[in-house]
Amino acid sequence: MSTDRTIPGGVTTDHVVSTFVEYFEERGHRRITGSTLLPPQGDSVLFTTSGMHPLTPYLEGRPHPLGDRLVNVQRCLRTTDLDEVGDPTHLTVFEMLGTWSLGDYEGPQSLRWGYELLTEGLGLDPRMMHATVFGGDDRTGPDTPSQEVWQELGVPVEPTVEDNWWSNGPTGPCGPDSEIFLWTGDTPPQSTPTLDDRWVEIWNHVTMRYRKLDDGSLVPLPQRNVDTGMGLERLVSRLQGKSSVFECDVFTPWRLTVPSLWPLDEPSLRLVCDHLRSAVVVIGDGVSPSNTGRGYVLRRLVRRLLTVLWRDDTTRSIGDLPLDLVRHTLDHFRQDVEGEGVRVILLEEEQRFRGLLERGRRVLAQPRFRGTLDEESLHYLHDTHGLPRDLVLSLRSQ
Ligand code: SER
Numbered sequence: 001m002s003t004d005r006t007i008p009g010g011v012t013t014d015h016v017v018s019t020f021v022e023y024f025e026e027r028g029h030r031r032i033t034g035s036t037l038l039p040p041q042g043d044s045v046l047f048t049t050s051g052m053h054p055l056t057p058y059l060e061g062r063p064h065p066l067g068d069r070l071v072n073v074q075r076c077l078r079t080t081d082l083d084e085v086g087d088p089t090h091l092t093v094f095e096m097l098g099t100w101s102l103g104d105y106e107g108p109q110s111l112r113w114g115y116e117l118l119t120e121g122l123g124l125d126p127r128m129m130h131a132t133v134f135g136g137d138d139r140t141g142p143d144t145p146s147q148e149v150w151q152e153l154g155v156p157v158e159p160t161v162e163d164n165w166w167s168n169g170p171t172g173p174c175g176p177d178s179e180i181f182l183w184t185g186d187t188p189p190q191s192t193p194t195l196d197d198r199w200v201e202i203w204n205h206v207t208m209r210y211r212k213l214d215d216g217s218l219v220p221l222p223q224r225n226v227d228t229g230m231g232l233e234r235l236v237s238r239l240q241g242k243s244s245v246f247e248c249d250v251f252t253p254w255r256l257t258v259p260s261l262w263p264l265d266e267p268s269l270r271l272v273c274d275h276l277r278s279a280v281v282v283i284g285d286g287v288s289p290s291n292t293g294r295g296y297v298l299r300r301l302v303r304r305l306l307t308v309l310w311r312d313d314t315t316r317s318i319g320d321l322p323l324d325l326v327r328h329t330l331d332h333f334r335q336d337v338e339g340e341g342v343r344v345i346l347l348e349e350e351q352r353f354r355g356l357l358e359r360g361r362r363v364l365a366q367p368r369f370r371g372t373l374d375e376e377s378l379h380y381l382h383d384t385h386g387l388p389r390d391l392v393l394s395l396r397s398q
Contacts, residue, residue, distance in 0.1 A: 024071040034074040044169035047077040051098030061222035068102040088244035092278040095232040103223030134176030135159030203230040275305035284335035
């Protein structure tokens with residue numbers, strides 16, 4: 001299968017990435033290589049959820065070897081979005097286009113460049129844009145400079161409080177942000193991002209100037225940074241005129257292959273493609289299924305997708321998946337691992353889950369487990385038979 005990401009007659013993911021990177025390179029940014037999904041040691045999150053994770057020490061003041069203006073493409077994974085997967089805008093693993101000013105230029109400059117790139121560089125209609133800014137709270141004043149930039153550019157702007165404060169997990173670098181939204185409705189744009197979810201957030205510009213401590217207090221960072229992140233698949237699906245991220249070109253090989261393997265309704269197809277693709281990338285970054293931490297996230301992804309696949313036909317297997325599709329995904333994410341090894345891990349996990357379900361059904365058929373299961377029974381099933389609570393409850397609801 002070709003790894004070429006072009007689509008006939010349209011703007012491509014590759015084109016968007018190179019336009020973005022070149023635009024910022026022309027403005028003095030150096031490209032850094034994106035890291036894996038595994039954040040550096042000491043980071044407070046399980047997976048890289050944003051391009052800034054690998055840069056935390058530099059946001060906190062250490063000089064970066066490539067200077068104080070950086071640009072990159074970073075793969076990210078957000079478990080907070082798992083239940084949203086299937087809607088038009090959320091993916092478990094996605095790519096983020098990022099830029100950083102490490103104590104160099106400030107937020108308003110970043111917003112001006114962002115606007116210019118989106119409109120002149122990528123051809124988006126400015127009338128389809130809305131911005132939000134931090135409106136201020138009892139600790140920090142309103143982000144007036146950002147608000148003034150948007151007013152000057154003629155982009156409608158809405159101040160909010162919680163939605164415009166970005167932090168890296170419970171502790172670490174944080175600050176006020178200004179977000180750029182694109183209108184995705186069929187009617188002319190109306191209302192504001194907090195009131196109408198047809199405004200979809202694509203680009204977040206954070207003025208990262210505080211560190212949040214364990215006790216929740218904020219201390220100033222040694223320098224004022226700008227950290228921006230734009231959802232690549234969201235942007236590309238808008239540029240390609242698609243109504244969901246699942247229809248943009250990176251998903252084309254999945255949409256061409258999966259429906260012929262397993263007939264699925266659209267929500268199930270989206271979930272299966274998202275979770276399988278994410279599982280491949282997570283394994284590609286060296287994670288194995290387990291009962292804790294990252295391995296547990298992987299296990300949940302595989303079990304959720306198998307639960308959907310087996311709803312209509314329990315003979316369906318990840319083994320049906322062509323190796324080319326696994327390789328295509330690994331290549332797309334620049335992961336230098338053998339596709340076959342990834343498929344073996346997925347298949348072993350499938351067999352484990354199948355075995356667990358069979359054992360669960362057998363055990364639950366025993367007379368002592370008829371009727372409502374109390375906490376003691378749930379503990380016993382877990383400790384003695386290795387049957388997780390969620391699994392038992394889902395078997396009982398079938
Ligand atoms: N850290 C910000 C975000 O994740 C900008 O990159 O949205």
